[in-house]
Amino acid sequence: MKIPVSWLREFVEIPENLSGREVSELLLSVGFEVEGVDTVGDVRGPLVVGLVKTIEELTDFKKPIRWCTVEVGAAHGNEATPGIRGIVCGARNFSEGDLVVVAVPGTTLPGDFTIATRETYGHISDGMICSVRELGIGDEHDGILILPAGSATPGDNAFPILGLGDEVLDISVTPDRGYALSMRGMAREAAISQGVSFTDPGVALAELPEAGGTVIPAASDDYQACDLLVLRTLGNYNPAAPTPDFIKARLAAVGVRSISLAVDLTNYVMFELGQPLHAFDADKITGTIRARWAKAGETVETLDGIKRDLTTEDLVIADDARVLSLAGVMGGAYSEISETTTRVVLEAAHFNPAVIAKMSRRHKLSSEASRRLERGVDRMLPPVASARFAQLLIEHGGASFEGTSGVEQAPDPIVISFDPNLPGQVAGHTYDAASVEKILVSLGCSVDTSKTPWSVRTPTWRPDLAAAIDLVEEVIRIDGYEKVPATLPTAPAGRGLTELQKLQRRAGLHLAGRGLVEVRNYPFVGVAEFDALGIPAKDSRRHAVQLANALSDEQPLMRTTLLPGLTGALARNISRGFTDVALFEISSVSLLSAKQSATGVTNPPRPSVLQRPSAADIAALEALLPEQPLHLGVLLAGALNPAALGAKPTPAAWSDAIDIALALGIELGVEIEVAAGDNAPWHPGRCAALSINGELIGYAGELAPRALENLGLPKRAVALELNLSALLAAANVVASAPAIWTFPVAKEDIALVVKADVAATDVLNVVREAAGQLLEDIRLFDVYEGSQVAEGHKSLAFALRFRAQDRTLAAEEVAAARQAGVDAAAKSFGASLR
């Protein structure tokens, strides 16, 4: 909201020496953020009013040129011709006797253009007669700016007349304060913030001449939607009457283009008082002007040239023949003020804010009018604002007043029961009753303090004040938030983070400590990404939550897997020259059950907000949502370690992805079981299924060559994705200390030849089981396939460590335990010692 300070000063006595910047500081203290302070027109120097004395037409040139003498006042003439300057001018729209604006030599116009005395067209031109565009206050360039006759004296400073140098505050108004979208509202706030007096322009009706003419009747079909409709009919309007310059200048300052006098005045009064107005060409009206609900199938062409289909939820202004406008949102093209309009009917109405808000949204049409009406406008304004409009149209447009019509259904006034101690209780600060009353009165409330609680009747321009807490806010705001002290409340003794929260941190620290880099990707995915990964058509990961209004048509779904985000981040890193990349992400995914629809339900529960929802209501709300577990995703490409002195880069291998999962399991005290898996996008021969106690939690291994090629990623990239929530839930929070046995260790290696399709981990488990208590540790350290073993077989080399709790083991004991393991492997898998 742009506020010219000069306009504000009409209603509030802002001290002369206060700059726009200082006014904005005061407004900030009462909650109005000033985003900027601009000065109108970048003009410096002596810019004065001039009276054209003589005009001599110079005809010896290619284009017509005028040589004028202009009276500019005693102080601004030159020595040779006191009070007069000779000026050469190319424009032709002015006559002798017109009042114009003269830039005397030394004046600097916008564009850093300084006027100087110069010889041209055979004369000395000693200044410039200015157009609106040259002064930087408008776009019109078809001629010289002419001031109304008698409105100024030659030699007067033109700055205040043109609104030049006026400071304009750009104020952001919060949506609850519709009243502040006007000079009237902001003037009141400025007065309150400075403790100075305020003249309310929104109360008294402008004096109008006696009505004489035919009045267009008014009606409202639904007082819930429109409880007040006022029409003012005016005749004999001169459609060519110009808009006064001061009005044009003010409209330009608030960002509105001048269109015609009648339209400009509707805007002017709206910015002044806050009441949206609409002027119709009265000769286009048939019968009664009526606020009513649209009928299905009706249409209206609005002023922006768009033909709009209406529904029964659209409130319209109509006459007996047609829909004239979208009520409170935008006027219609049919009845708009034109160059031939001579009779004007002005509509001023009070609408239900919710009705306007819905229409504005449905038609995706936000206008100055709808912005105010959806926030709430003073219900008492329509008669006042429409009279003000009529007064101005009569004064500047030669119109005659034909009469007023209107309908209304007055609502009950709002009276709030108010405990004057409440502001203090809410703020933690003391406000004496007198100050509380004074603040409420300054807002326009009438306060009955004869008994406690008080009765506070709120002003009609503050529909946002409806409950005691609203008044509390106003008291604390006007007194000043900076006066609220600072205290620290004492919470009950806390127990810190939950175990799951601690474990989640530990997982992140563990992974980063292993050299992985955390990323946080967007959760949006698309079918193309599932296709590229080779995720099968029926895979549950494709049953994803679908957005109604995705930013990108390519990514309308919520992720069910972290892999698309990770592959995208990897591709970005590679494109920036980083080819050895180890990424991880811990984020939630959205998993729908088979019964849940990707697009939700059509009739969601909407429990009342006037009480706590029932357990059944809460359950129904929860049932809308997908399961959203935390997943861990890891993606490795290139080398695990950089090339460095003494360290050759080791390419990331399928086993690294599995090892990261297993190591995280060890960190969290969970044994993760590994078995051969087959799940896109992993390489079917290099994919491990990861489980905890037989429950599948994820997959790890090398990504399928086809998927990597589709995604343009390097060969052999490896990945891990698991349900971290499941892993954390299984974590052993309180680890048990192991028994540390100190008798000597006995080490034995065995190499077992088995069929190539036997899983090493199965052999290891059988050997471990059979070797018994004395086996302290067993690990696989080599796998061999080749000429030294039979075709279709492989050799698995295990390192075994034996130790007893209470003695040094005898060689025979170790040999027996080792043999038991070998025998068990032979029995279970046909293994033979190599």
Place this chain on the structure above:
Amino acid sequence: MSAPNKSFDPVEVTTLSAEVLAGFVSEAISAITAANSLDELKEVRLAHTGDRSPLSLANREIGALPPAAKAEAGKRMGESRGAVNSALATRTQELETLRDAALLIEESVDVTTATGVRAQGGRHPLTTIQEQIADVFVALGYQLAEGPEVESEWLNFDALNIAPDHPARTMQDTFFIGSEDSGIVLRTHTSPVQVRSMLNRELPIYVICPGRVFRTDELDSTHSPVFHQVEGLVIDKGITMADLKGTLDHFAQSMFGEGIVTRLRPSYFPFTEPSAEVDLQCFVCRGTSVDNPDAPCRTCRSEGWIEWGGCGMVNPKVLVATGIDPEIYSGFAFGMGLERTLMFRHGITDMRDMVEGDVRFTRAFGLGV
């Protein structure tokens, strides 16, 4: 070996004479001293103490002496050998010390070459700042509350006194699931976690809720459709706006340094009343850059204050919607954008750096912010 001595006079066995033995010892010690390496010393040892050494050869002669002379000759021989062995031991130690010292010099490396041997990991600053903020409040006794990102519209809007016609509830701001009527949204703020806390936790409630939120803004240098917030909520008996102010000041000091305060400016949020914007005193210039063109501050643009977030007293309507009696309990809530906080705290100039996953960005923060 000499033939048995007729006169049994040990002196006649010349190789055992004191002079001769002394000569052997002297030769040996010279050789030992002259040895310049352990290898040379080994040869010297063989030459002067080995089977064929003069001393060993002389030793054999003892057997040829008459019994009366054996003791004396034996003693002389023992002393001679002792002297040689002692010299050997001394020289061995000297040479070993020299060899060890030389080895250390030989094995020296350029220690400045040991860089970048292992890959550097890192945690995303949006993760770690959430943890750091949680820790500030956990230290005050708060609990860390979490909630789902795909959320019911009722929890995201209705329960927070955001009316059905509120502008935020349109597709211009909110991501809807399925259609605008599905009742499911991507949460637009972390406030539904507050509602969940009020519905599910026992009173009093002191919670801090960080998390990912969504609005339909296109990604640019200052906006992202996915961003992070942290919100705090307190519901207790007698909670005042002064408590809110004191808590915000404590938070500001914990994150930005001793003495940093906050400023509240009136504002509007449907779920709080009174509502306020929270400004943070500039932690770089502490306000000294205001009206001081000689020392401008980039962090606060010489305004002295940085816009940080929003806050207010929980609107009684929100308490009612969650079944808390506003006559008994009151509360406050506050919320800040974490991207914004990171940007001004760490000098991040482009929002995109936080979403693109460039390894250089995350690594710069290590394991914490």
